[in-house]
Amino acid sequence: MNHADKNVTGSISRSLDGEWLLAKDGCTRAVTVPHDWAIGGPFEPEGACDTGKLPYRGQGVYSRTFKLSAGERARLDAGGEVYLEFDGVMAAPAVEVNGQAAGGWDYGYMGFTLPIGRFIAEGENTLKVTCDTTKHDSRWYPGAGIYRSVWLKTVPRDHILPGSLFITTPEIASHAATVQVEYALAESGPRKFTFTVANPVLWDVDHPHLYELEVEGETFRYGIRDFAFTADDGFILNGRRLQLKGVCLHSDLGPLGMAFSHEAARRQLLTMRDMGVNAIRTAHNPPAPGLLDLCDEMGFVVWDEAFDKWDGTAGRAADQPLEEYVSRNLRQFIRRDRNHPSVFVWSIGNEIPPASASYPDGVTRERCTLFREVCRELDTTRPIGIGAWQACTAGCFEDLDVTGWNYARRYLPIRGMYPDKPIIYTESCSSFSCTGFHQLPPPRGRKDYALARRLTDGYDLTAAWYSDIPDAEFHRVEKDSYLAGEFVWTGSDYLGEPSPYQSGFNATAGWGLTPAELHRSSHYGIVGLDGIPKDRFYLYRAYWNRSAETAHLVPDHWNFPDGQRLPVMLYTSGDEAELFLNGRSLGRRRKVADVPGYPVDHDDKDNENAESWDKHPYYAILPKYRLIWNDVAFEPGELSAVCYRDGHEVARVSLRTAGDPAKVRLELDPYSGAEADLVFVRVSLADAAGIRIPGVDTRVAFALEGDGEIVSVGNADPAGLDSFKDVASHPLFFGYAVVVVRRTGEGEIRLTASVPGLDSAEFVF
Numbered sequence: 001m002n003h004a005d006k007n008v009t010g011s012i013s014r015s016l017d018g019e020w021l022l023a024k025d026g027c028t029r030a031v032t033v034p035h036d037w038a039i040g041g042p043f044e045p046e047g048a049c050d051t052g053k054l055p056y057r058g059q060g061v062y063s064r065t066f067k068l069s070a071g072e073r074a075r076l077d078a079g080g081e082v083y084l085e086f087d088g089v090m091a092a093p094a095v096e097v098n099g100q101a102a103g104g105w106d107y108g109y110m111g112f113t114l115p116i117g118r119f120i121a122e123g124e125n126t127l128k129v130t131c132d133t134t135k136h137d138s139r140w141y142p143g144a145g146i147y148r149s150v151w152l153k154t155v156p157r158d159h160i161l162p163g164s165l166f167i168t169t170p171e172i173a174s175h176a177a178t179v180q181v182e183y184a185l186a187e188s189g190p191r192k193f194t195f196t197v198a199n200p201v202l203w204d205v206d207h208p209h210l211y212e213l214e215v216e217g218e219t220f221r222y223g224i225r226d227f228a229f230t231a232d233d234g235f236i237l238n239g240r241r242l243q244l245k246g247v248c249l250h251s252d253l254g255p256l257g258m259a260f261s262h263e264a265a266r267r268q269l270l271t272m273r274d275m276g277v278n279a280i281r282t283a284h285n286p287p288a289p290g291l292l293d294l295c296d297e298m299g300f301v302v303w304d305e306a307f308d309k310w311d312g313t314a315g316r317a318a319d320q321p322l323e324e325y326v327s328r329n330l331r332q333f334i335r336r337d338r339n340h341p342s343v344f345v346w347s348i349g350n351e352i353p354p355a356s357a358s359y360p361d362g363v364t365r366e367r368c369t370l371f372r373e374v375c376r377e378l379d380t381t382r383p384i385g386i387g388a389w390q391a392c393t394a395g396c397f398e399d400l401d402v403t404g405w406n407y408a409r410r411y412l413p414i415r416g417m418y419p420d421k422p423i424i425y426t427e428s429c430s431s432f433s434c435t436g437f438h439q440l441p442p443p444r445g446r447k448d449y450a451l452a453r454r455l456t457d458g459y460d461l462t463a464a465w466y467s468d469i470p471d472a473e474f475h476r477v478e479k480d481s482y483l484a485g486e487f488v489w490t491g492s493d494y495l496g497e498p499s500p501y502q503s504g505f506n507a508t509a510g511w512g513l514t515p516a517e518l519h520r521s522s523h524y525g526i527v528g529l530d531g532i533p534k535d536r537f538y539l540y541r542a543y544w545n546r547s548a549e550t551a552h553l554v555p556d557h558w559n560f561p562d563g564q565r566l567p568v569m570l571y572t573s574g575d576e577a578e579l580f581l582n583g584r585s586l587g588r589r590r591k592v593a594d595v596p597g598y599p600v601d602h603d604d605k606d607n608e609n610a611e612s613w614d615k616h617p618y619y620a621i622l623p624k625y626r627l628i629w630n631d632v633a634f635e636p637g638e639l640s641a642v643c644y645r646d647g648h649e650v651a652r653v654s655l656r657t658a659g660d661p662a663k664v665r666l667e668l669d670p671y672s673g674a675e676a677d678l679v680f681v682r683v684s685l686a687d688a689a690g691i692r693i694p695g696v697d698t699r700v701a702f703a704l705e706g707d708g709e710i711v712s713v714g715n716a717d718p719a720g721l722d723s724f725k726d727v728a729s730h731p732l733f734f735g736y737a738v739v740v741v742r743r744t745g746e747g748e749i750r751l752t753a754s755v756p757g758l759d760s761a762e763f764v765f
């Protein structure tokens with residue numbers, strides 16, 4: 001709440017984002033917070049692929065100055081306080097105000113608040129934040145620096161203590177809901193009151209209604225909703241079963257790295273929503289508070305996860321006692337997030353192996369029970385769970401309210417042991433693909449990766465050895481309807497963990513790839529690192545999004561050598577379609593209603609390659625979710641399809657063979673707003689008739705005039721080593737790249753993209 005007045009009631013909160021100085025490696029430069037010092041690279045070609053081959057390890061000191069306004073000064077002088085709120089600093093930040101140590105925090109994904117009133121000077125104040133990532137361990141790219149927002153909050157003497165306010169809705173009926181508000185005042189102590197909302201409008205995924213409430217001069221949002229995770233019927237929201245159509249998301253935002261941006265997160269969530277997603281798992285750490293704000297506003301059910309492991313990947317130094325570290329961070333996490341109506345479950349970790357002599361940081365029943373109690377001290381309205389992969393030994397998950405299971409029906413043992421416990425499929429799929437590349441002939445099995453090309457196939461037929469393609473998961477989740485839906489690994493590609501071209505994967509497979517041949521970002525995403533949907537996006541959209549029609553042809557282009565024989569697949573929300581090549585019908589196909597007897601369990605035979613892809617029993621499931629015309633002989637021209645449902649036409653799609661490249665094309669990303677502070681523009685090439693040129697890796701040069709700047713350029717190449725911050729030019733990957741433009745003023749922005757010999761493109765906004 002922003003009170004610019006001079007009286008001393010109410011609080012004044014303002015952002016300290018924007019220009020800071022960063023001193024690092026002997027030089028000082030101006031940077032914009034939220035900031036990620038490692039995202040610009042340079043990439044280290046032989047560097048650690050798991051963390052994105054980016055130089056995130058190091059130390060840096062951020063500084064800036066600020067002055068209190070008259071209103072802020074008045075509050076402080078009247079006995080108030082000044083708080084510095086950090087949404088997240090990677091890692092181990094130590095904060096100084098006017099040269100005096102003000103505190104810090106250990107876990108880089110966790111926000112923290114410091115009282116700094118006693119250090120405030122008349123006039124200018126200097127703020128210094130030292131970040132040290134040298135000890136932060138990670139299984140993916142964690143970023144580095146002040147990567148989330150910073151706030152300055154000045155409060156009156158008897159203010160609400162940070163993190164103390166909790167709004168709950170203990171009784172909800174259609175005619176009235178009881179709202180309970182608890183908080184602690186700095187001087188007067190605990191407060192509690194209740195009130196009634198008549199005819200409450202419920203928060204739901206389709207209608208995320210938020211209420212506002214003013215408490216002690218500050219405004220808070222809350223939602224009224226009723227939910228339960230059940231053992232036999234999944235997730236119930238406001239009295240009806242809601243199938244969780246979820247995705248796991250890491251916190252990086254592709255070419256922007258870890259630097260949080262409201263607009264970039266919004267674009268990501270809009271993309272997910274268009275696919276039909278209604279649930280997000282914050283893998284595997286507390287997300288930016290801004291992401292939860294968006295989930296509240298847009299209507300996503302959030303599995304809010306505090307940790308991956310409880311070891312160095314949680315920023316815990318070996319000499320920090322595990323129980324204290326995890327409990328303290330959990331308390332901070334729950335205080336921070338418990339007023340978000342989108343949050344439905346607290347997760348205390350992910351795939352933590354059982355504790356053993358060789359892995360003392362593992363799960364035990366005592367630890368799960370302790371951490372559940374820690375969460376319950378602060379919130380009894382949400383269940384507490386964990387994401388798991390190994391069957392629980394010695395009843396270690398017995399005291400948790402729900403358990404989440406990752407891949408291939410690993411939930412069966414716990415279903416047998418605790419039939420009354422709800423189960424969530426917290427990770428499904430882990431399938432791979434690079435859009436624009438279609439392996440021919442297609443993969444002959446789930447593990448037939450395009451190793452020779454160092455790519456993964458776009459027909460959506462491959463997955464990690466322990467996991468499955470989307471179709472097999474759809475079928476499994478339908479059959480095991482007690483599950484509260486699935487969270488696909490992952491909604492978007494992310495930096496790091498570039499399986500299958502990742503060190504562990506490579507070693508297990510015995511491929512002998514050199515470090516330089518390993519990739520730097522994932523192949524798992526349903527959208528690429530540039531945020532552009534892969535073919536797989538439309539497979540989900542066709543099945544999940546019930547409010548829009550989908551028709552997408554795979555391959556996503558019609559440029560092949562003459563006579564090339566290939567399968568054509570169609571991802572459609574229809575149940576039937578007819579395919580035409582240059583006006584000739586190639587036949588009408590209908591989805592099958594079910595595939596009786598199709599295994600929902602893994603079978604070793606799934607790991608073997610068949611003689612050809614269409615003979616593999618594992619792919620018997622495909623006709624339930626996609627339409628396939630096998631062995632089409634390519635000829636240039638137009639490939640088109642007409643889709644039907646119940647005999648009525650619902651959608652059409654067509655691809656035309658592109659001629660020679662003639663021009664560069666710039667188009668507003670459909671999930672980005674031209675009026676926003678940060679705008680995403682897609683780059684591609686087209687022929688003279690405007691048909692997109694597929695498959696090209698042409699380098700495109702960029703220039704910008706006017707009130708803006710190019711902040712990053714990127715494409716979906718999991719192996720690319722061009723810096724995202726070298727914005728003068730960037731190659732396309734299979735025909736696409738994305739330019740991210742920040743508005744710096746009110747005036748016009750003119751972005752141009754050029755390639756020698758082609759017509760340039762201009763985008764004015």
Ligand code: GAL
Pocket residue numbers: 283284350351389406427430464489497
């Ligand atoms: C899971 C793990 C994720 C990610 C994924 C890749 O087992 O929880 O963090 O590593 O595998 O398939």
